[in-house]
Amino acid sequence: MIQYIIRKLLYGLVVLFLVVVVIASIIYLAPVDPARLTFGQRSDTASLESKRQELGLDKPLYIQLGKYLKDLSPLAVIEDSPRSKEKYSYLKLIPIGDSYFVLKTPYLRESFQTGKSVGAILKASVPRTAILAFSAILLAIVIGIPLGVAAALRQNSMFDNTAVVTSVLGFSIPSYVSAMLLAVFFGYYLSAYTGLQVSGSVYGLDDLGDERYFWANLILPAIALGIRPVAIITQLTRSAMLDVLAQDYIRTAKAKGLKYRTIVFKHALRNAMNPVITAVSGWFAALLAGAFFVENVFQFNGLGQVTVNALLTYDIPVVLGSVLFTASVFILVNILVDLVYVVIDPRIRVE
Amino acid sequence: MSENKLLEIQNLQTYFFGKEGTVKAADDVSFYLNRGETLGIVGESGSGKSVTALSIMRLVQEPPGKIVGGKISYFPKDGTEIDLLALPEDEMRPYRGNNISMIFQEPMTSLNPVYTCGNQVIEAIILHQKVNKAEAAKLAKEMFGKVQLPDPERIYRSYPHQLSGGQKQRVMIAMAMACKPDILIADEPTTALDVTVQKAILELMEKMKAETDASIIFITHDLGVIAEIADRVLVMYKGKIVEQGTVKELFTNPQHPYTKGLLACRPPLKFRLRRLPVIQDFMNETGGELSLEKKATVKDAFMKLRIPEEETISRLKQLKSKTPLLRVEGLKTWFPSKKNFFGKTIEYTKAVDDVSFEVYPGETLGLVGESGCGKTTLGRSILRLNPVKEGRVFYDGIDVLNLPKEEMRGLRKRMQIIFQDPYSSLNPRMTIGNAILEPMEVHGLLSSSKARKDRVVELLETVSLQAAHYNRYPHEFSGGQRQRICIARALALKPEFIICDESVSALDVSIQAQVLNLLVDLREKLGLTYIFISHDLSVVKYMSDRMLVMNKGKIVESGPADTIYDHPKTAYTRQLINAIPKAGF
Numbered sequence: 001m002i003q004y005i006i007r008k009l010l011y012g013l014v015v016l017f018l019v020v021v022v023i024a025s026i027i028y029l030a031p032v033d034p035a036r037l038t039f040g041q042r043s044d045t046a047s048l049e050s051k052r053q054e055l056g057l058d059k060p061l062y063i064q065l066g067k068y069l070k071d072l073s074p075l076a077v078i079e080d081s082p083r084s085k086e087k088y089s090y091l092k093l094i095p096i097g098d099s100y101f102v103l104k105t106p107y108l109r110e111s112f113q114t115g116k117s118v119g120a121i122l123k124a125s126v127p128r129t130a131i132l133a134f135s136a137i138l139l140a141i142v143i144g145i146p147l148g149v150a151a152a153l154r155q156n157s158m159f160d161n162t163a164v165v166t167s168v169l170g171f172s173i174p175s176y177v178s179a180m181l182l183a184v185f186f187g188y189y190l191s192a193y194t195g196l197q198v199s200g201s202v203y204g205l206d207d208l209g210d211e212r213y214f215w216a217n218l219i220l221p222a223i224a225l226g227i228r229p230v231a232i233i234t235q236l237t238r239s240a241m242l243d244v245l246a247q248d249y250i251r252t253a254k255a256k257g258l259k260y261r262t263i264v265f266k267h268a269l270r271n272a273m274n275p276v277i278t279a280v281s282g283w284f285a286a287l288l289a290g291a292f293f294v295e296n297v298f299q300f301n302g303l304g305q306v307t308v309n310a311l312l313t314y315d316i317p318v319v320l321g322s323v324l325f326t327a328s329v330f331i332l333v334n335i336l337v338d339l340v341y342v343v344i345d346p347r348i349r350v351e
Numbered sequence: 352m353s354e355n356k357l358l359e360i361q362n363l364q365t366y367f368f369g370k371e372g373t374v375k376a377a378d379d380v381s382f383y384l385n386r387g388e389t390l391g392i393v394g395e396s397g398s399g400k401s402v403t404a405l406s407i408m409r410l411v412q413e414p415p416g417k418i419v420g421g422k423i424s425y426f427p428k429d430g431t432e433i434d435l436l437a438l439p440e441d442e443m444r445p446y447r448g449n450n451i452s453m454i455f456q457e458p459m460t461s462l463n464p465v466y467t468c469g470n471q472v473i474e475a476i477i478l479h480q481k482v483n484k485a486e487a488a489k490l491a492k493e494m495f496g497k498v499q500l501p502d503p504e505r506i507y508r509s510y511p512h513q514l515s516g517g518q519k520q521r522v523m524i525a526m527a528m529a530c531k532p533d534i535l536i537a538d539e540p541t542t543a544l545d546v547t548v549q550k551a552i553l554e555l556m557e558k559m560k561a562e563t564d565a566s567i568i569f570i571t572h573d574l575g576v577i578a579e580i581a582d583r584v585l586v587m588y589k590g591k592i593v594e595q596g597t598v599k600e601l602f603t604n605p606q607h608p609y610t611k612g613l614l615a616c617r618p619p620l621k622f623r624l625r626r627l628p629v630i631q632d633f634m635n636e637t638g639g640e641l642s643l644e645k646k647a648t649v650k651d652a653f654m655k656l657r658i659p660e661e662e663t664i665s666r667l668k669q670l671k672s673k674t675p676l677l678r679v680e681g682l683k684t685w686f687p688s689k690k691n692f693f694g695k696t697i698e699y700t701k702a703v704d705d706v707s708f709e710v711y712p713g714e715t716l717g718l719v720g721e722s723g724c725g726k727t728t729l730g731r732s733i734l735r736l737n738p739v740k741e742g743r744v745f746y747d748g749i750d751v752l753n754l755p756k757e758e759m760r761g762l763r764k765r766m767q768i769i770f771q772d773p774y775s776s777l778n779p780r781m782t783i784g785n786a787i788l789e790p791m792e793v794h795g796l797l798s799s800s801k802a803r804k805d806r807v808v809e810l811l812e813t814v815s816l817q818a819a820h821y822n823r824y825p826h827e828f829s830g831g832q833r834q835r836i837c838i839a840r841a842l843a844l845k846p847e848f849i850i851c852d853e854s855v856s857a858l859d860v861s862i863q864a865q866v867l868n869l870l871v872d873l874r875e876k877l878g879l880t881y882i883f884i885s886h887d888l889s890v891v892k893y894m895s896d897r898m899l900v901m902n903k904g905k906i907v908e909s910g911p912a913d914t915i916y917d918h919p920k921t922a923y924t925r926q927l928i929n930a931i932p933k934a935g936f
Binding site: 003007247249252253254255256257259262266267 | 410445447452462463465523692
């Protein structure tokens with residue numbers, strides 16, 4: 001089991017390495033000059049050149065890449081200089097000449113645009129996105145699973161047909177469309193009744209300049225993001241339940257004289273959960289990676305919005321940082337889901 | 352009303368309302384069950400025997416099924432009479448699993464895979480006996496001991512997939528008997544099991560019945576099994592009871608032609624037959640009405656088809672005079688069972704361990720052994736469907752295991768396999784005509800698609816199906832018909848050699864007889880050579896000239912089929928022979 005997790009984590013590292021190489025190469029090859037973008041229209045060749053040198057953009061790809069990986073790696077040989085202290089917090093392990101072999105925090109560099117460290121940018125935006133993703137997926141679980149179960153138990157009834165049709169409609173609507181509709185109706189026209197705003201983030205500064213949470217700002221984006229997962233989880237739960245209810249062991253449970261409720265919730269539901277967990281985890285990871293459109297509509301200032309802005313301004317360190325974060329989330333969620341499978345279904349033995 | 356009656360069913364009518372009309376699954380069925388009695392219900396698939404049982408429990412799937420009429424009276428010990436069909440669902444439920452309990456055909460799928468066996472057994476105990484969890488656990492472990500499961504503590508904590516089929520059926524019996532029911536309904540409880548395991552389960556049911564004073568309704572398609580366990584028998588055919596009586600009456604003096612057919616179609620052990628009698632030898636069915644040929648008796652049928660012993664001996668001699676078609680030398684198929692961190696195998700399961708034998712042209716070589724003895728792996732290894740660790744296989748002088756891929760394709764035309772499960776070995780989305788056509792297209796047989804289609808029709812007729820079946824899908828066919836389709840598909844490439852891997856094990860005995868006859872006919876007509884694999888020694892003995900007995904990956908005995916049956920040399924073979932259900936009349 002532990003062996004399995006270690007192996008998965010090692011695979012994960014390989015994946016992260018490939019992500020860095022691929023993304024960095026694409027950016028390097030693209031015919032855009034980040035140095036020019038930092039200065040805007042008015043710039044002279046000399047200052048552009050010095051900016052390029054400062055950013056290390058004049059070096060060939062493999063040197064840039066090597067330096068980036070060195071900054072990223074938790075183990076590296078570095079000089080014990082003030083510049084290093086500025087970049088990482090580190091623990092000296094073995095002295096090598098003037099330098100040290102150290103255990104250090106990964107350094108994601110600084111934004112070309114704002115000069116803020118990418119680590120700090122992620123630290124500020126990720127919690128917002130995490131709260132949003134978590135709310136959306138919670139909505140999907142709390143509504144989708146009971147709805148799916150109820151529809152399966154009343155197969156071919158009016159209720160079931162309505163649930164099926166509505167869920168098809170639900171996942172056919174792109175989330176930015178539902179986001180805009182929600183924002184306009186509940187945040188603008190009905191704002192007097194709902195008390196909600198068209199846009200705003202869940203965490204920010206209030207009128208007096210204090211940082212605090214604005215929970216009301218979570219409602220509309222969470223619903224907009226949640227609609228599609230709700231629809232898909234309803235459908236999946238329904239079909240998995242129908243499948244399980246036709247199994248022999250459900251007949252055995254009936255022959256034991258068990259109550260209908262026990263049969264449905266103890267014997268059927270747990271067996272129906274496998275495909276649902278796959279969907280929930282996939283969606284959760286995807287939402288954590290940032291819901292670009294929905295965050296943009298609501299000006300949510302989460303990871304998605306940060307990434308989109310970074311792409312627009314060619315802010316390479318921020319793009320790389322958020323892509324790496326996203327990849328790590330996918331890897332970790334996948335390992336976590338494998339563990340959940342083992343808990344829920346004893347037939348799955350990790351080898 | 353007699354004192355002794357426990358259950359009386361009067362005029363039970365259970366219908367299924369489908370798109371293609373109403374099926375009268377139980378059509379005016381009346382019978383009774385006495386206290387302490389074992390009542391057998393016999394019939395083939397679709398005869399209504401399972402539906403009758405489910406009707407007693409009121410577990411018929413609704414829709415499409417519905418109990419439309421009749422009365423089911425249950426007489427508990429306190430002398431009252433309860434009309435089960437009149438009870439509201441809430442009042443019916445406490446009887447299920449408590450007064451009347453049921454075990455099913457498929458032990459593999461009848462237990463919930465995500466809960467421990469212990470958990471599933473105490474559930475019923477807590478529900479019906481109003482005891483706490485600790486007491487229920489104690490009772491459950493006691494029950495596991497009673498059903499002779501090894502190490503009840505471990506079984507209690509085990510999940511169903513960690514147990515064998517026989518052990519799972521024991522858990523099911525423990526579950527069903529835990530609340531000391533008056534009536535135990537067993538619906539084909541041993542059909543999915545090996546004959547050796549079947550014997551153990553039947554003995555266990557006898558023992559449990561004696562201990563708990565329960566009555567049993569035992570449902571099966573196999574009269575041989577009934578003879579071992581039942582006191583009285585009902586024979587069902589197309590939703591109706593066509594004959595009933597004590598086991599002895601039924602076996603010595605069967606009245607209804609259908610009963611005669613069922614008695615005759617099991618492969619006999621004491622002598623050899625040219626072909627097996629089938630139900631149709633005793634009964635004609637024309638336009639739904641039965642026209643009976645009452646004259647034929649089971650004995651007549653056997654005498655007519657019997658092969659004299661001298662003929663068997665001379666046939667063996669003649670077969671052995673030719674050069675072997677297939678030669679297997681020191682074959683080993685080992686599967687990795689444990690791997691280290693770097694994925695290197697450190698332990699093997701020896702499925703086939705150093706096996707050598709020959710098959711002569713025109714011969715049927717039987718391969719018999721329990722589940723897990725390696726017989727299926729051996730068959731697949733010969734055809735290179737499994738990676739082989741060591742050893743050689745020569746087919747007609749060709750070194751099969753070292754043949755280049757392209758040449759192997761050519762050889763595959765000559766060697767075919769028919770699998771056990773006719774349900775899962777046909778693609779449900781492909782018409783059966785195309786299923787048979789496909790191998791011919793893959794191998795580029797015959798020049799035009801018209802010629803190939805004609806050949807499919809010819810093949811369908813060879814296996815007693817019709818040209819009109821070409822465009823139908825597998826779900827429209829019964830199990831026996833599907834197995835015929837699989838045979839036709841195997842024949843499509845005009846093979847000389849076919850491996851039949853448990854090809855009749857999933858079929859009713861009456862259907863089994865038809866398929867076995869078809870295989871024998873094809874062997875004679877097309878000059879085929881078979882390896883016939885089964886766990887049932889009676890079937891293997893009937894089919895084969897020579898027989899190999901396999902245990903734990905090795906061949907423990909080999910020789911002419913009759914010799915092995917008459918003079919078994921190893922305890923293992925004797926155990927296989929003893930497990931065959933037989934009527935001692």
